[in-house]
Amino acid sequence: MTTNDTYAVQRPRRSIAGGTPLAIDLRGAHKRFGDVHAVKGIDLTIRSGEIVAFLGPNGAGKTTTIDMILGLSQPDEGSSEIFGMAPHLAIRRGLVSAVMQTGGLLSDYTVEETCRFTASLFSNTRPVEEVLARAGITELADRRVGKCSGGEKQRLRFALALLSDPALILLDEPTTGMDVEGRREFWKAIRADAQQGRTVVFATHYLEEADAYADRIILVRRGEIVADGTAGQIKSLASGRTVRATLPGADEATLRSIPGADSIEIRGDTVLVHSGDSDKVAHHLLTTTNAHDLEITARGLEEAFIALTGDDKTTEETR
Amino acid sequence: MSTTAMPQQPDLMSRPVPGLGGFNLTMLKLEVRRLLRNRRTMIFTMIMPVVFYLIFGMTIPAGKQSLGAGSHGNVSAYILISMALYGAVLATSSGGAMVSIERSQGWSRQLRLTPLSPVAYIAVKMLAAMTLGAASVLAVYVVGLITSQANMPLAQWILTAFAVWIGSLMFAAFGLFMGYLLPTENVMQVQSFALVIFAFAGGLFVDLTAMPGWYQTVAQFTPIWGLNELVHAPVSGGVDNWAWVNVAAWLAIFVAGAAWRFRKDTARV
Structure with a gap:
């Protein structure tokens, strides 16, 4: 994708x-x-x-x-x-x-x-x-x-x-x-x-x-x-997935550079990466970072649309 | 969808623009029909003036019918003209005030998506108002003729009817001004109220010569006074020249006011 x-x-x-x-x-x-x-x-x-x-x-x-x-x-x-x-x-x-x-x-x-x-x-x-x-x-x-x-x-x-x-x-x-x-x-x-x-x-x-x-x-x-x-x-675009992982000390710049990442969010040690190509993101996280406890969830169409057009923080990170 | 097969495409540019800014008789006819359909407008502009004439014009004792030396008619005829003027002025001003309703219902905005030019729109409003005004004058004059109390020469019947009708155009401008100025719920009420005041102040409902001096002085500055003097001139046999000044001044005020609000309304924001 x-x-x-x-x-x-x-x-x-x-x-x-x-x-x-x-x-x-x-x-x-x-x-x-x-x-x-x-x-x-x-x-x-x-x-x-x-x-x-x-x-x-x-x-x-x-x-x-x-x-x-x-x-x-x-x-x-x-x-x-x-x-x-x-x-x-x-x-x-x-x-x-x-x-x-x-x-x-x-x-x-x-x-x-x-x-x-x-x-x-x-x-x-x-x-x-x-x-x-x-x-x-x-x-x-x-x-x-x-x-x-x-x-x-x-x-x-x-x-x-x-x-x-x-x-x-x-x-x-x-x-x-x-x-x-x-x-x-x-x-x-x-x-x-x-x-x-x-x-x-x-x-x-x-x-x-x-x-x-x-x-x-x-x-x-x-x-x-x-x-x-x-x-x-x-x-x-709208129906991508969210990859959730535990990654202590993650910084935004590094996460943004993950291939395929559309938007990112950092909550303490947890990072959320939204992507249309979750496999690629997961692969990257697992092979090149210390991320663990990976969870991949699909966003519903409606929810994704809201994310894409809504005013929440995550979309602010959208490139 | 295919982006090719476009039947309308070849003649896109050659489509004609309608002449006269979109003005046409179908539209005028529909507008007049819509005006006549409004029951309240009909009561105020057709029935009320007639009833007023029957009450005030038909109850003059024979001994009090004289208008004095140099006149060409009796008091009943004088009152007939007054009531016709009142009806015509109500009719034309409510025709003009239609713009208020049309703006509030978004119709004016819809019309901006058509070739109708603002000037053609105003022209149609004026013509529709004048048609209603003519109907109002006709109603009063026909009743006046049938009841045969009003007495004046044939020329005076015709002349005064035309004077009333043409003169009421002044109040179509007043109606437009008010229509652009006031929010819709109020415009008709405010306007009818204002016209009643004008009618009393300008000598349409009262005999000014029987009023105190200060009243007569104030009257000369009110909007209906000049018009009232002029339309009665063929019967009363003379006219105060200040009447012309009064009419010119108020007409200028109404037209300027309407033009000012109109320009504001059609400005593209």
């Missing part, structure tokens, strides 16, 4: 890949809200046709990043381009649409009126009946938005996002507040849609959603990208 390599699998920035500009090109984006440094230098290059999960715990800076991509908020530093143009120009052409987390709907319009209103603003749109059908809310057409459930509103937002037939859709925590059935239905619709070649980027804090629906997962933690790769790569 080559855990080290999956860290920040850097993708080449190809402004023009086969004549097609990048769907999203966010460079060095920083955003501060007072004392809070919400986004600390995020670079995002997403090519046409990718289905990307923007995965991280609440408060990782996902929404702030999406706002900056769309030009809804201005980065303090850095820039954003969508299909090689300023975000508002891409919006005017209907090239990009977004499903935001909350709000964005007027309660006294009906579902169908909301769609017709939105459709009237674009030059070219798909028929309202078509997007309602694709979002699975045809039978809700005459219902007032104010009377719709959270999941129904979310599907209406998705229908609105489909109207301009965009080449890129951004979804911010699209399934929040949905029950299991609603969530499955929603993803079915998204998946069917992505099959037609649309670029889809969704923010989520559900590991399973990212795993099930994305080709590429970008892990964010506290305003920074901590990993970027395929679901498989992230999983292997």
Whole structure:
């Protein structure tokens, strides 16, 4: 296993890949809200046709990043381009649409009126009946938005996002507040849609959603990208093991240099080494150090994800 | 997913940008329909002014109908115009204040993900408010015609109706200003309250000539006074030129206020 390599699998920035500009090109984006440094230098290059999960715990800076991509908020530093143009120009052409987390709907319009209103603003749109059908809310057409459930509103937002037939859709925590059935239905619709070649980027804090629906997962933690790769790569990264050993007088520098070690922790005479290749670590500890009483434990997927994106001390040691 | 087969790709750049900042009649129609659907708005802007006219305009004894020399109508007609102005001003200001609700529900933010330009958005709000204002004026005037107590020449009927309608545009700006300024739960209440005060202070609900001198002086500085003077001019037969100054000043204040808050709201943070 080559855990080290999956860290920040850097993708080449190809402004023009086969004549097609990048769907999203966010460079060095920083955003501060007072004392809070919400986004600390995020670079995002997403090519046409990718289905990307923007995965991280609440408060990782996902929404702030999406706002900056769309030009809804201005980065303090850095820039954003969508299909090689300023975000508002891409919006005017209907090239990009977004499903935001909350709000964005007027309660006294009906579902169908909301769609017709939105459709009237674009030059070219798909028929309202078509997007309602694709979002699975045809039978809700005459219902007032104010009377719709959270999941129904979310599907209406998705229908609105489909109207301009965009080449890129951004979804911010699209399934929040949905029950299991609603969530499955929603993803079915998204998946069917992505099959037609649309670029889809969704923010989520559900590991399973990212795993099930994305080709590429970008892990964010506290305003920074901590990993970027395929679901498989992230999983292997996240599902490493912890090697625990007794090693009196261990020093950090030496432990860090152990091949395959991702993170280390020293608790008195006990050392904990997290690694995607525990065999290698164990071998090293046993053959080149005085470590004894070795214990190897697998971390659960969920637990590993939390370790990777959480705020605990161990991950601070992450290189 | 395959990263090749992209049906939309070839014409990405050739996609057109809609003209007029996204302004269109479908949107206007939907907006007006939404305004008319609001029961409270309907009661305040259509039914209340009519009821007020029936109470205050229809109860003038025949001997007290004269407006004096040089006038072109009776007291009932004068009150009819007042009530139409009150309804129109309520209608246009509540149309303008819709932005408050739309901001609080995140709709304005959603619209930033569409080609609709902020100026086109304001234009639609104004036009929708004016449509509601026209409906309000029409309601009062139709009742006035049917009940046939109000008496003025045909030209005066038409002229005053238009004056009331066009003049109420001033309060669409007021509504926008308030809508951008105040949180949603309060805006309609605050606004109706303010308009009642303005109506009393500006001589819409009271006969200023019967009021003490200090009242008449203060009245001239309040926002409805000038408009009230002007829309009655075709019937009363004369106008205080300060009315124009009053209207110009308050219009400038409302527009400047709305523009200031609007710019703040659309600034990209």
